[in-house]
Amino acid sequence: MSASAADGLASLTPPFLVIGWGNELRGDDAAGCRVADAVEGWARHDVVVLLVHQLTPELIENIANARCVIFVDARAVPAGDPADVHVERLTPAPDSDVHAPVMGHHGSPAELVSLAGLLYGVTPEAWLVGVPAFDFQLGAPLSARAQAGVEAALERVKSMLTSRAA
Amino acid sequence: MAQRIVIDPVTRIEGHSKITIFLNDQGEVENAQFHVTQFRGFEKFTEGRPFQEMPSLTARTCGICPVSHLMASAKACDEIMAVRIPPTAVKLRRVMNLAQMVQSHALSFFHLSAPDFLMGMDSDPRARNILGVAAKFPEIAKDGIWLRKFGQQIVERLGGKRVHPAWVVPGGVSKPLSAEVRDQIVADIPQAVAVARRTLDWYKPAMAKFTEEIETFANFPSLFLGLVGPDGSLEHYDGFMRIVDSNRKIVADKLESSAYAHHIGEAVEPFSYLKSPFFKPLGYPGGIYRVGPLARLNVADRCGTPLADRELVDFRKLQAGAVLSSFHFHYARLIEIVFGIERLAELLGSSDILNPQVRAVANPNRSEGVGVSEAPRGTLIHHYKIDGDGLITWANLIIATGHNNLAMNRGITQAAKHFVKGSKIAEGALNRVEAVIRCYDPCLSCSTHALGQMPLHVVLQGPEGNVLDECVRG
Numbered sequence: 247m248s249a250s251a252a253d254g255l256a257s258l259t260p261p262f263l264v265i266g267w268g269n270e271l272r273g274d275d276a277a278g279c280r281v282a283d284a285v286e287g288w289a290r291h292d293v294v295v296l297l298v299h300q301l302t303p304e305l306i307e308n309i310a311n312a313r314c315v316i317f318v319d320a321r322a323v324p325a326g327d328p329a330d331v332h333v334e335r336l337t338p339a340p341d342s343d344v345h346a347p348v349m350g351h352h353g354s355p356a357e358l359v360s361l362a363g364l365l366y367g368v369t370p371e372a373w374l375v376g377v378p379a380f381d382f383q384l385g386a387p388l389s390a391r392a393q394a395g396v397e398a399a400l401e402r403v404k405s406m407l408t409s410r411a412a
Numbered sequence: 413m414a415q416r417i418v419i420d421p422v423t424r425i426e427g428h429s430k431i432t433i434f435l436n437d438q439g440e441v442e443n444a445q446f447h448v449t450q451f452r453g454f455e456k457f458t459e460g461r462p463f464q465e466m467p468s469l470t471a472r473t474c475g476i477c478p479v480s481h482l483m484a485s486a487k488a489c490d491e492i493m494a495v496r497i498p499p500t501a502v503k504l505r506r507v508m509n510l511a512q513m514v515q516s517h518a519l520s521f522f523h524l525s526a527p528d529f530l531m532g533m534d535s536d537p538r539a540r541n542i543l544g545v546a547a548k549f550p551e552i553a554k555d556g557i558w559l560r561k562f563g564q565q566i567v568e569r570l571g572g573k574r575v576h577p578a579w580v581v582p583g584g585v586s587k588p589l590s591a592e593v594r595d596q597i598v599a600d601i602p603q604a605v606a607v608a609r610r611t612l613d614w615y616k617p618a619m620a621k622f623t624e625e626i627e628t629f630a631n632f633p634s635l636f637l638g639l640v641g642p643d644g645s646l647e648h649y650d651g652f653m654r655i656v657d658s659n660r661k662i663v664a665d666k667l668e669s670s671a672y673a674h675h676i677g678e679a680v681e682p683f684s685y686l687k688s689p690f691f692k693p694l695g696y697p698g699g700i701y702r703v704g705p706l707a708r709l710n711v712a713d714r715c716g717t718p719l720a721d722r723e724l725v726d727f728r729k730l731q732a733g734a735v736l737s738s739f740h741f742h743y744a745r746l747i748e749i750v751f752g753i754e755r756l757a758e759l760l761g762s763s764d765i766l767n768p769q770v771r772a773v774a775n776p777n778r779s780e781g782v783g784v785s786e787a788p789r790g791t792l793i794h795h796y797k798i799d800g801d802g803l804i805t806w807a808n809l810i811i812a813t814g815h816n817n818l819a820m821n822r823g824i825t826q827a828a829k830h831f832v833k834g835s836k837i838a839e840g841a842l843n844r845v846e847a848v849i850r851c852y853d854p855c856l857s858c859s860t861h862a863l864g865q866m867p868l869h870v871v872l873q874g875p876e877g878n879v880l881d882e883c884v885r886g
Contacts, residue, residue, distance in 0.1 A: 302559045303542065303560070304560060304561040306557060307558075307561075317882065361542075361543060361553075364543065364550060364553075365550050365554050
């Protein structure tokens with residue numbers, strides 16, 4: 247895509263991108279998708295929401311077109327640790343520090359943001375919201391504690407979008 | 413003292429495997445083995461399930477090529493129902509099958525193998541990946557990402573999701589194509605053609621830098637197996653099985669899918685969960701054959717679309733008879749991408765593509781069904797038997813990658829003997845041995861089956877095969 251075409255597209259594209267990912271068949275691993283699902287239900291005109299099974303390079307164009315990207319994923323909580331929502335600012339690592347042993351069909355949020363910078367010269371503000379997750383059994387529904395984490399994560403995402411939309 | 417070199421895991425492939433290279437007392441490569449270390453068990457745990465569930469169940473064999481399993485499985489179910497599915501349903505299944513082939517080949521070429529071509533086989537492994545390609549060759553990286561997205565979006569638009577779409581069903585497809593979706597797909601075709609053509613434009617001259625690899629990467633005479641259409645043209649969904657030898661002389665032709673077991677046997681080796689299919693008339697292991705893009709271009713008389721056929725003329729100039737070097741799987745993949753895009757355009761332009769009649773409905777009318785299609789990696793066979801209630805009593809899956817098992821083993825031995833020398837093992841030499849496997853773009857998630865317990869047996873062997881040490885579990 248040419249720079250001018252990319253600029254044109256970016257000006258038409260909503261500034262916020264929320265990407266929720268995880269395996270919806272494995273219990274609390276669906277937490278990221280549940281958050282994204284709920285954000286989509288807000289029907290905000292300034293937010294694009296993507297629900298995906300894995301993070302893949304095909305998301306890079308969407309990332310490059312956003313001003314702010316919020317990744318949402320389940321975060322396995324070790325026993326005894328507090329079950330808080332973690333919010334972390336993502337900083338693309340210098341090229342020399344980035345290792346992508348296999349990026350054919352899954353990558354990390356930081357790798358995708360790095361790739362967007364390399365390919366499109368654009369590195370949007372990027373955040374990772376980790377929803378506390380406890381039970382990853384096959385076929386199990388979201389646990390009650392993970393559901394509570396989803397609600398807390400939604401409050402954080404709403405606050406992030408509101409503060410940046412101003 | 414004899415040594416073993418172990419590459420574990422093999423990188424930039426789908427699934428898990430390892431390679432063992434056996435050295436003699438002089439430190440020369442004696443032999444090499446390709447071990448597939450995964451356990452799946454689909455043939456066993458699908459017993460007792462209603463046959464109609466098989467497309468959905470077997471699609472879960474893989475997250476990269478689920479569409480291939482949907483195709484072969486649905487065709488096996490069509491046979492059990494004894495139906496001929498509506499013509500529009502055939503076309504729509506072909507559209508999805510071709511789209512998946514384009515995205516799968518794009519993944520293999522750009523993400524998994526292009527780092528070797530562009531960064532160099534001996535380059536720093538930390539940069540020999542898609543990020544390294546993106547840093548040095550951003551336009552090529554963008555092309556690869558775009559082309560894969562093109563194929564995946566077609567699958568998603570037709571089936572509702574990119575991975576494990578539920579749209580291909582026994583009897584046809586679950587819903588017709590809308591004009592809106594057709595137009596969305598067609599709008600992207602010119603760019604897809606442009607990406608495919610400019611990829612060939614840089615790749616073809618780049619092959620000149622890899623003459624040593626071309627000479628030694630699984631370059632040996634073998635049979636080749638693939639589907640062809642009634643007129644002998646390139647085929648991915650239906651048609652007949654054809655086998656040619658290394659002179660491109662037809663050895664067997666117009667083989668009905670349902671009779672595959674008369675021609676193909678399966679052997680088991682103790683060092684891998686991947687079985688070794690072979691051509692029965694020549695026995696095991698003499699009946700070694702290859703499948704996949706290289707094989708398909710060797711068995712077909714023509715592609716059947718204009719741009720792909722023009723590329724096929726150049727491809728055939730590589731060698732009289734069949735093209736034998738497995739390095740040229742990569743070139744064949746690019747030609748198939750061109751073919752896939754051209755054929756997609758033809759299918760979507762046909763007058764009945766929007767016809768709402770897309771599914772035949774019937775109860776079981778046969779107790780057995782075989783479905784054969786071409787997955788991106790090669791010929792895929794699903795064979796089911798059912799009881800009076802329509803429940804699966806037996807299933808056999810011969811997976812594309814499995815057909816290539818003998819060839820992959822022979823290929824890594826050939827490459828190891830050429831590139832691995834002496835007591836100092838260069839990283840580039842080991843990368844080349846791995847790269848032989850990558851030529852085949854194996855999908856090891858699909859191709860392994862085992863029954864019962866999963867034993868683990870590690871053996872250290874001396875040059876005479878004497879056991880120096882071993883441990884056993886299970």
